[in-house]
Amino acid sequence: MRSLGLTFSEKVLSRKAGRTVRAGEVITVAPDYYLSHDNSSAIIGEFKKIGLKKVVAPGKIVIVLDHIVPAADEKYAQNHKVIREFVAEQGIRNFYDIQAGVCHQVFSEASFALPGRVIMGSDSHTTTYGAFGAFSAGIGRTETAILWAMDEIWLRVPETLRIELSGKFPRGVYAKDLILKIIGDNGADRANYEAVEFAGPTADDLSLASRMTLANMAAEMGAKNGYFEPDDKTLEWLRARAKGDYEIVRSDPDATYEAILEYDVTALEPQIACPHTVDNVKPVTAVAGKPFHQALIGTCTNGRLEDLEIAARIFKGKKIHPRVRTLILPASREVYLDALKRGLIEVFLEAGCVMLNPGCGPCLGAHEGILAPGEVVVGTSNRNFKGRMGGRDSEIYLASPATVAASALEGKITDPRTHL
Amino acid sequence: MIRGKVWKYGDDVNTDVIYAGKYTYQQLKPEEMAARALEDMDPGFAKGVKPGDVIVAGKNFGCGSSREQAAACLRAAGVQAVVAESFARIYFRNAINLGLPVLQCAEAADQLKPGDEVEIDFAGGKILSGGRVFNFRPLSESVIEILEAGGLIEWTKKKLNI
Structure with missing residues (x-):
């Protein structure tokens, strides 16, 4: 029999579901934010097919134009125009035009990526916000259109792969080398459908920027989301930025993991x-x-x-x-x-x-x-x-x-x- | 049941080779999307594929980007289903949401050969080919509901009574 402890992902999704849920269960939740980028024009197209006039929760929509900015040709320009018009018409406040940067960086800097939040993004590297202790996963365009219309989505509560990091990085070796090593050793589908939790003393030593690199590339192992437990560095980052309230959610010490991998970076090479x-x-x-x-x-x-x-x-x-x-x-x-x-x-x-x-x-x-x-x-x-x-x-x-x-x-x- | 021919590929077929990034932010019509399907991996696919054909692949089919056209282009090309040992999670969701059946069946993924004729019994969870029967776990009721509605948008419209 498994222990009573819950992983971070089980705990966050339990709060959203209003009952205790465990890996493997399918639940319907209302996320805190949904992100999209240049693909918003396609999402608008899908949204219009539904036949609704207004998005249900404009404050939850975050749109960052980043994929082809400034527009490289007339088609891309038209896409951007459609998005700007929709943003104005629907009263979407969280809109970042072409000057801002890559959506995942902008979303983090604007501090939508908060501990314990549930974030869906119409981009596969939405896993990045796990660096701040959020639950964040990539979805498709149609699902994003449905979120705009209904503010709900079904999610399978993921199993969790825990990766414990130890040792000090040698000179010339960085977080990127570590995540490439992990992906190379374990394969591009090792964490398919799973949460990847990075832990251990070396995870604590990493800067937030390096944690973002790891959480970002968790997507390349198939992960649904990544996770780092928030610490003083996270709080320091949030102190200057956090717009809303948040709650730090941690895995229980007796949580059940699908597996635990250990990586010592002491002898890691580029x-x-x-x-x-x-x-x-x-x-x-x-x-x-x-x-x-x-x-x-x-x-x-x-x-x-x-x-x-x-x-x-x-x-x-x-x-x-x-x-x-x-x-x-x-x-x-x-x-x-x-x-x-x-x-x-x-x-x-x-x-x-x-x-x-x-x-x-x-x-x-x-x-x-x-x-x-x-x-x-x-x-x-x-x-x-x-x-x-x-x-x-x-x-x-x-x-x-x-x-x-x-x-x-x-x-x-x-x-x-x-x-x- | 519809009869179709097998197009066979390996492991980790990614969304970039299914539908290239350079087309992702252009709004193309279904037939234009179909014409670009798999072009960086199998340039003969778009010309040769017939309605009812089936894509058979190894593990982690559809890994990479969340781009939905990687499912839409195959549906537009008339692909009846993708059968694989496993699917990347966003692809799995996208395919169902766009009405493209995705079936997990390691045995069929292993044994079916390019050009094999297959029929799929979705409700019964069977893939039939040349006297062989491969069983897959039948899709859940909610998934079948979305597929039968023609995708998540149509399903939502029904639910909202629009």
């Missing part, structure tokens, strides 16, 4: 995901020397200040290899501004990088740095599926900002420890 799956992970040393064409530093996975600082430290006073085009994509306007004030942007421009405006940029292959057939990119983003960033025969390698920066200087995949 990791890289090779084409064309995120779980095709090797130590950087195994592919070092491979030439490439484009470097990308940024995105919702690694576009925060700490990521840009690491890259700038490596670039400072140096020049990018002449064959490599290096794109810098801060995750938000706030990050960009902070980086500017600290002089990082100057370092990037002097090194020969191209500054892109905050947004999703080339990560999903829609604009701003599409790859030609046969080209290779080394980036800090989260997916390396075939053809994702351009031509069908192009290749995507995923690594930490340090690995990407060191590689950009050398013009070939490079172990960043030689540059730090």
Whole structure:
């Protein structure tokens, strides 16, 4: 018989359901927020099919334009226009236009990502808010339209995979290397339908930005949501930002987990995901020397200040290899501004990088740095599926900002420890 | 029951290869979406697929993005069902919400070959092919209700009496 203890996800969903629920049960809940982005125009189309005039809870809708910003062509411009008109017509206050940044960063900075909140997002990397102790999961467009109409959604209470982290990161090794290692070891579907709870002393040591990197990429193991227990760092972040009230929800000490994995980072090396799956992970040393064409530093996975600082430290006073085009994509306007004030942007421009405006940029292959057939990119983003960033025969390698920066200087995949 | 041909693929078929990101934020008509289905993985699929055909794949079908067109484009192409060893969770939800049956059946995923003729008995939880019978756990009543309504939007309209 299982213990009486509940996991974080069971507890949060129990509160929403108004009764104790356990993994495997299917419940209907009213989430606290629902996020969408450029796909809001498609959601509006679905919403209109239902035949309702008004969304039921405009205060719960958060829309951030980030995928193709500013509009790359007339079709995208029309999408944005439809969204702006709908936002005005429906009185949706939580709307962030093209200047704000990637939805997951903006949503966190605006502090909708609060401990104990239930958040649904029409984007697969909605798992990111687990970094703040929220329950957040990705859904599709049609479901989002139904949320706008009904303020309810069915959810299966997930089992939880707990990952206990210990040890101190060696020089040149970061949260990104750890999550790539975990995904590589366990496979792209290891946490399918599950919650992934990151715990242990090393989880406590991580900055919120690094926790966001882990929770973000939990999606690449198939996870429904990620989770870190809120601590002083979380509270410090919220003190300056939190708009609403929140309640910290923790797993019980006797909660039942599907499994517990243990990772000691003491001997971890820089990791890289090779084409064309995120779980095709090797130590950087195994592919070092491979030439490439484009470097990308940024995105919702690694576009925060700490990521840009690491890259700038490596670039400072140096020049990018002449064959490599290096794109810098801060995750938000706030990050960009902070980086500017600290002089990082100057370092990037002097090194020969191209500054892109905050947004999703080339990560999903829609604009701003599409790859030609046969080209290779080394980036800090989260997916390396075939053809994702351009031509069908192009290749995507995923690594930490340090690995990407060191590689950009050398013009070939490079172990960043030689540059730090 | 509708008879169709098997299109067979491997593990971790992701949403980018089912429906490329560059089309995701363009509003395309169903037939235009169908013409782009699987183009980065199997360029012959869109031309060759016939109504009633079945996609058979390994584990974690539909992993990656939450883009719904990855389910919509297959339905638009006339695909009767996707049979896989397992599905990525957002894809599973999207497919049902758009009226595309997704069936979990490791045995069929393993044994069916490209070009096999299959028939699917949804209510009975059976996939029939050349004298072989593969059982899958029948879909739950609520899922069948959504599929029969033609997807979640139609189902909601019924529920709201619109």
